[in-house]
Amino acid sequence: MYFVYILKSRLSDKSYVGFTSKDVGRRLEEHNIGSNLWTSKHKPFKLIYYESYFCKADALGRESFLKSGVGCKLKRLILDNYGV
DSSP, rough: EEEEEEEEEEESEEEEEEEEOOOOOOOOHHHHTTTTTHHTTOOOEEEEEEEEEEEEHHHHHHHHHHHHHHHHHHHHHHHHHOOO
8 A cells, every 4th residue: 555645844834745655654753753854854744634545656646746736736725625
């Protein structure tokens, strides 16, 4: 199983889109202890949204889309809907 997720920084107004084959909660913990260079500067994070996929290529494609221009608009809608 593969996951695409959106995190929101509790410190700044930044969000992060990521991909993992690990448990999403575990990956969130890793981000919050500073395992990623970018997220270590904006931690702590909370998990806002995630999607699961059986196919790795589908998950990576969705991650790329959410980081694109149109995908960023969708990401903003997701963040706005979750009251963040």
